[in-house]
Amino acid sequence: MRVVIDLVELRTAIATGVSRRSTLPILETALVCADAERQRLSYTTSDTEKEVTAYVQAEVLEGGSGTLCPVRLKAATQGLEGAGELVHEGERITLRHGRRRFTFDSFCAEDWPGIQTDDGFDVSVLPDEMVAALTRLAYACAPEDHRPFCQGVHLGSGYAAATDGFRFAYMPMHGDLAPMIVPAGSVTAVRNVLSKERATCRLFGDAQNPFALLVQSDTLQVVTRLISGRFPDLSNQIDAFDGVPIVGCVDVAEVIGALSRVRPFGSNNSGYCAVTINVDGDTAEVHTLRGDGVDEFHIETNVQEPTQIPVDAGLLSDALRALGGKVAWRATDKLQLLQLSRSDRTDVHYIAHVRV
Numbered sequence: 001m002r003v004v005i006d007l008v009e010l011r012t013a014i015a016t017g018v019s020r021r022s023t024l025p026i027l028e029t030a031l032v033c034a035d036a037e038r039q040r041l042s043y044t045t046s047d048t049e050k051e052v053t054a055y056v057q058a059e060v061l062e063g064g065s066g067t068l069c070p071v072r073l074k075a076a077t078q079g080l081e082g083a084g085e086l087v088h089e090g091e092r093i094t095l096r097h098g099r100r101r102f103t104f105d106s107f108c109a110e111d112w113p114g115i116q117t118d119d120g121f122d123v124s125v126l127p128d129e130m131v132a133a134l135t136r137l138a139y140a141c142a143p144e145d146h147r148p149f150c151q152g153v154h155l156g157s158g159y160a161a162a163t164d165g166f167r168f169a170y171m172p173m174h175g176d177l178a179p180m181i182v183p184a185g186s187v188t189a190v191r192n193v194l195s196k197e198r199a200t201c202r203l204f205g206d207a208q209n210p211f212a213l214l215v216q217s218d219t220l221q222v223v224t225r226l227i228s229g230r231f232p233d234l235s236n237q238i239d240a241f242d243g244v245p246i247v248g249c250v251d252v253a254e255v256i257g258a259l260s261r262v263r264p265f266g267s268n269n270s271g272y273c274a275v276t277i278n279v280d281g282d283t284a285e286v287h288t289l290r291g292d293g294v295d296e297f298h299i300e301t302n303v304q305e306p307t308q309i310p311v312d313a314g315l316l317s318d319a320l321r322a323l324g325g326k327v328a329w330r331a332t333d334k335l336q337l338l339q340l341s342r343s344d345r346t347d348v349h350y351i352a353h354v355r356v
Helices: 007-014 068-075 125-140 184-194 235-239 251-264 312-322
Strands: 002-006 029-035 041-047 050-057 059-063 064-068 081-088 092-097 100-105 118-125 152-156 159-163 166-170 179-182 200-206 210-218 222-224 250-251 274-280 283-288 292-298 307-312 326-332 337-343 348-352
Touching: 002 007, 007 041, 007 050, 007 068, 007 081, 029 059, 029 184, 050 184, 064 068, 064 081, 068 100, 068 118, 092 251, 125 152, 125 159, 125 166, 125 184, 125 312, 152 184, 166 312, 179 184, 179 210, 179 222, 184 210, 250 251, 250 292, 251 274, 251 292, 251 312, 251 326, 274 312, 307 312, 312 337, 312 348
Parallel strands: none
Antiparallel strands: 002 059, 002 081, 029 041, 029 064, 041 050, 050 222, 081 092, 092 100, 118 200, 152 159, 152 179, 159 166, 166 348, 200 210, 210 222, 250 326, 274 283, 274 307, 283 292, 326 337, 337 348
């Protein structure tokens, strides 16, 4: 392998790398492949759950592949501009820039434990819609939960959703995307690719139970394993709010401000903070359970009777941040849920009441 490449663009590729902490030494390196036909260099990193590949245009004098340490490569290219030369000889790769020389140990590229992506099939998606779903719903995941469906964002079957058992975020989707659950740790990488122009999407495995997702643009590619299993049917929670009137409309910044002021007075050692929101007229009061912290915010409401909503301050703050702007909320005693939404968006967020 012999490649002449712009070092600034190489540093941009290095910045796309995923975590390098692994029990497999080869996964603490990056795989570099020089494609003489396309005249480009690919730079791939992996954490076994996902692979991120950046493509950089280069002058490929001789094709080939090898691995090198991303930390050392980043240090070697720091502050350098102009063209550098990467040369793979034997079990080492050398970076040359003028009189500078940096040598890296290299594993055999054939030993790279990549995610198998054979016999895939293209799927038609609306990239903007997928980006919106991943951006707005990912906060509701629980990556450490023992239930697989809680560990990522569900996409497909006409909707996107995420839950951790205490909250549920939902958004309807268009298209015929096969049902899948994208791991929480891959959401940002997938979203970054879909945000680029001419992004495409490809699935691998059975059409109704794919095991891997590939998203690709001209300069970036992500392959991620998908979580096996099905997302539960939570339609009863959505249907429970049919005909339920809006309690009121609130400004997100004002409510988050009130919650942040009372939260230190009611939090336990784990950070959990149960509060009660009392709506009476155009003012809503936020109380900690012991009454150590009391704050208020303005609410636009037509409800005449006082309303009391017990909820976790942290869960409510997360949902409000995901929505932003002016939010309408509904509450139902039937399922002990609080629903949050915006009139100009399709995503809806549900939070379970706390027991007080």
